[in-house]
Amino acid sequence: MHRYFLTFLAAVLLAGCSRSVSNPAGEKVFTVGMSQCNLGEPWRVQMNADIEAAAKKHSNLRMVFKDAQNDTLKQRAHIEELVSAGVDAIIVSPKESQPLTEPVAKAYQAKIPVIVLDRAVQGDDFTCFIGADNKKIGKAAGEWLRNRLGPKATVVELKGLMTSVPGQDRNQGFRAGIEGSGIHVAFEADMKWLEPDARKEMESALARLSRIDAVYAHNDPGAHGAYLAAKAANRHREMIFVGIDALPHEGIAYVKQGILNATFQYPTGGAEAIETVLKILGGQQVPKTIVLGSRVFTAENADQGGESLP
Amino acid sequence: MLRAAVALLIVILLGMAFHADGAFYKVGTHRDALRQASVYGILACGMTLVIVTGGIDLAVGSIVGFTAVCFSMMTIWWSWPWWISVPSALAIGAACGAVSGALVVWPRLQPFIATLAMMVFARGMAKTVSGGVKVSTALPTGDGTFRYVQVPELFRTIDSRILFGNLSMVTVVFLAIAAAAGVLLARHIWGRDLYAIGGNEEAARLSGLAVRRSKLLAYVACGLCAAVAGICQAAQEQQGDPEAGGGYELTAIAIVVIGGTNLMGGRGHMGLTLLGTITIGYLEKILSINAVPEAGRLMLTGVILVAAVLTQRRRRF
Numbered sequence: 001m002h003r004y005f006l007t008f009l010a011a012v013l014l015a016g017c018s019r020s021v022s023n024p025a026g027e028k029v030f031t032v033g034m035s036q037c038n039l040g041e042p043w044r045v046q047m048n049a050d051i052e053a054a055a056k057k058h059s060n061l062r063m064v065f066k067d068a069q070n071d072t073l074k075q076r077a078h079i080e081e082l083v084s085a086g087v088d089a090i091i092v093s094p095k096e097s098q099p100l101t102e103p104v105a106k107a108y109q110a111k112i113p114v115i116v117l118d119r120a121v122q123g124d125d126f127t128c129f130i131g132a133d134n135k136k137i138g139k140a141a142g143e144w145l146r147n148r149l150g151p152k153a154t155v156v157e158l159k160g161l162m163t164s165v166p167g168q169d170r171n172q173g174f175r176a177g178i179e180g181s182g183i184h185v186a187f188e189a190d191m192k193w194l195e196p197d198a199r200k201e202m203e204s205a206l207a208r209l210s211r212i213d214a215v216y217a218h219n220d221p222g223a224h225g226a227y228l229a230a231k232a233a234n235r236h237r238e239m240i241f242v243g244i245d246a247l248p249h250e251g252i253a254y255v256k257q258g259i260l261n262a263t264f265q266y267p268t269g270g271a272e273a274i275e276t277v278l279k280i281l282g283g284q285q286v287p288k289t290i291v292l293g294s295r296v297f298t299a300e301n302a303d304q305g306g307e308s309l310p
Numbered sequence: 311m312l313r314a315a316v317a318l319l320i321v322i323l324l325g326m327a328f329h330a331d332g333a334f335y336k337v338g339t340h341r342d343a344l345r346q347a348s349v350y351g352i353l354a355c356g357m358t359l360v361i362v363t364g365g366i367d368l369a370v371g372s373i374v375g376f377t378a379v380c381f382s383m384m385t386i387w388w389s390w391p392w393w394i395s396v397p398s399a400l401a402i403g404a405a406c407g408a409v410s411g412a413l414v415v416w417p418r419l420q421p422f423i424a425t426l427a428m429m430v431f432a433r434g435m436a437k438t439v440s441g442g443v444k445v446s447t448a449l450p451t452g453d454g455t456f457r458y459v460q461v462p463e464l465f466r467t468i469d470s471r472i473l474f475g476n477l478s479m480v481t482v483v484f485l486a487i488a489a490a491a492g493v494l495l496a497r498h499i500w501g502r503d504l505y506a507i508g509g510n511e512e513a514a515r516l517s518g519l520a521v522r523r524s525k526l527l528a529y530v531a532c533g534l535c536a537a538v539a540g541i542c543q544a545a546q547e548q549q550g551d552p553e554a555g556g557g558y559e560l561t562a563i564a565i566v567v568i569g570g571t572n573l574m575g576g577r578g579h580m581g582l583t584l585l586g587t588i589t590i591g592y593l594e595k596i597l598s599i600n601a602v603p604e605a606g607r608l609m610l611t612g613v614i615l616v617a618a619v620l621t622q623r624r625r626r627f
Contacts, residue, residue, distance in 0.1 A: 040553060045442050162604065190604040195547055196346075196554075203342040204598040207333040228548065232469070233338065249456055253448035257458055 027060045030089065030281050033082035034063055037095035038070040043268065046247050047093065047117070050270025058278065072099045079103040083110055089277045093117040113280045115273050124288065128276055130269040132292040134169035137264050140294060140309050141242055142177015144262060145214050148240065151182030153213040156205045158191045158198045158226055160218035170218045170244060191222050198225030206230065212239045219244055220251035220263055227259050246297050246306070255302045265306065267292040314570045314585040317618035321592045330599040337476055339595060345478035347591025349539045351584070352484050353562035355491045356535030358583045359528045361566050362495065364508040364575025365414060365421035367529060369428035370536040370562055373406045374555025376436040377540030382445035382550025385462040392464045400537045406432055407533020411526035429559070436552040445550035461548050468545035480542045484587070487535060492580030500524055508575025565590050568618045589618065
């Protein structure tokens with residue numbers, strides 16, 4: 001209901017504003033449309049929150065948020081609505097690459113700057129793509145474990161949905177990171193990004209393996225589920241837990257509470273998107289692709305905001 | 311009853327054949343198989359009552375999410391004692407069930423439609439009250455930082471084990487609910503009325519049974535079970551996830567059907583649901599300890615579902 005209200009509010013706002021509105025300081029106010037594919041995932045909620053927080057710092061930006069509720073055609077309609085409403089820039093985090101390529105290209109051809117966040121579209125009819133590299137993050141997690149575990153260490157890998165690209169990349173990157181170190185993945189299972197499933201799979205791993213040195217989960221809820229299973233079996237002290245995403249209220253909180261040993265940030269790029277929008281609206285050139293860096297959070301550095309990865 | 315036991319036997323034999331280096335023979339494996347089946351089982355108990363009347367309740371998964379969020383807010387955020395938070399969470403679940411039931415008996419909506427509406431509505435409520443994020447022990451302070459609190463003692467109690475660590479508390483909760491629902495269904499007038507309604511609603515009405523009241527109560531009981539499942543889910547996850555319980559309604563229905571309760575209503579037994587729950591629980595566990603890839607699991611589950619239903623089919627259908 002909240003969401004419908006927002007959409008309604010957005011529609012009213014869009015209908016009511018022409019392009020030459022100015023703020024109390026007399027500057028021109030730019031309207032920026034944000035098309036989010038799905039607010040069901042905490043990470044995407046965080047992305048919108050990051051964008052909102054960054055935009056609030058600039059009195060000449062007005063944001064219009066749209067949530068496609070995981071529906072590709074709805075997202076397409078949202079982009080078209082933003083174009084016809086004549087917004088000054090569009091930020092879009094697409095649900096799917098192929099079906100949203102054309103709507104994005106049309107907006108771009110209508111001379112509206114389009115920033116594509118997280119998932120790319122095809123071709124190059126967009127202004128700028130901002131995203132992180134899951135393979136790189138998986139590899140960093142592998143290398144981090146490699147430095148902490150001896151050779152012949154036994155690792156459990158709890159994978160995200162393996163039909164999804166992030167799951168595949170976090171798997172491949174990790175395997176590249178531990179390659180040649182002698183670290184052995186003794187149990188791997190697809191927990192579909194879900195914490196209850198991660199707990200179930202971890203219980204099976206505990207039943208099968210008499211020694212586990214580390215758990216690598218493709219997201220923080222997965223690592224948390226594994227911790228709960230190990231704690232219930234009173235074996236949580238024999239292993240270290242590593243997750244990915246590092247959302248403030250999830251992964252970073254778990255690290256600070258001593259549940260996870262490390263979490264690797266998958267940045268939302270929200271702040272960078274607003275920064276890029278401002279540059280474009282200010283007439284500056286921006287690169288076609290911006291690859292976001294990641295940070296690692298451990299008990300030692302979580303309070304200082306983590307440590308950036310090379 | 312015997313026929314349902316055949317399905318369970320097949321699954322257990324499967325486990326003995328693929329015991330994953332002896333992991334199947336460990337006590338912990340059986341305890342964990344029952345633990346992870348318990349939430350499904352609790353839902354299936356309520357579902358059995360509704361299915362016996364010839365109805366269906368698609369909303370249980372969403373009610374799990376909604377009550378898990380509410381229960382977590384009450385215990386983690388507001389530190390309410392258990393004797394307020396548990397009844398409140400149960401009341402929320404019962405209320406959701408009452409709305410579904412009321413839609414079924416008064417405007418005479420199809421149970422499928424009425425509970426489908428409740429399914430999306432309750433999910434929306436879960437997302438609204440939680441603000442779309444998980445209710446966890448990291449409390450937002452409003453300025454972007456978080457304050458950390460302890461996991462409530464109540465959560466630890468529900469997620470604990472008894473009998474020297476050999477039986478999970480949630481399994482005890484499930485067995486208690488199955489026993490209570492079983493007695494109500496088999497011995498109580500209300501339970502007998504449910505069979506009569508499921509067998510022939512018109513005949514039941516003409517015989518002077520309070521059809522509307524009994525049906526409404528079946529949905530209330532189903533909502534109540536979903537709330538219990540939501541409490542157990544929250545305690546096991548140590549948080550209230552607004553997405554919790556997604557798709558659980560289908561597992562619950564599958565359990566009821568594997569047990570042998572007729573989807574058309576009028577026939578069924580809580581003991582069958584108990585066997586169905588254990589069958590599904592063991593099946594999941596065996597696939598998991600053998601680290602069967604996801605694609606294979608889905609196909610195997612489908613095959614075994616059909617096989618289980620076929621083994622307990624009556625000669626004349």
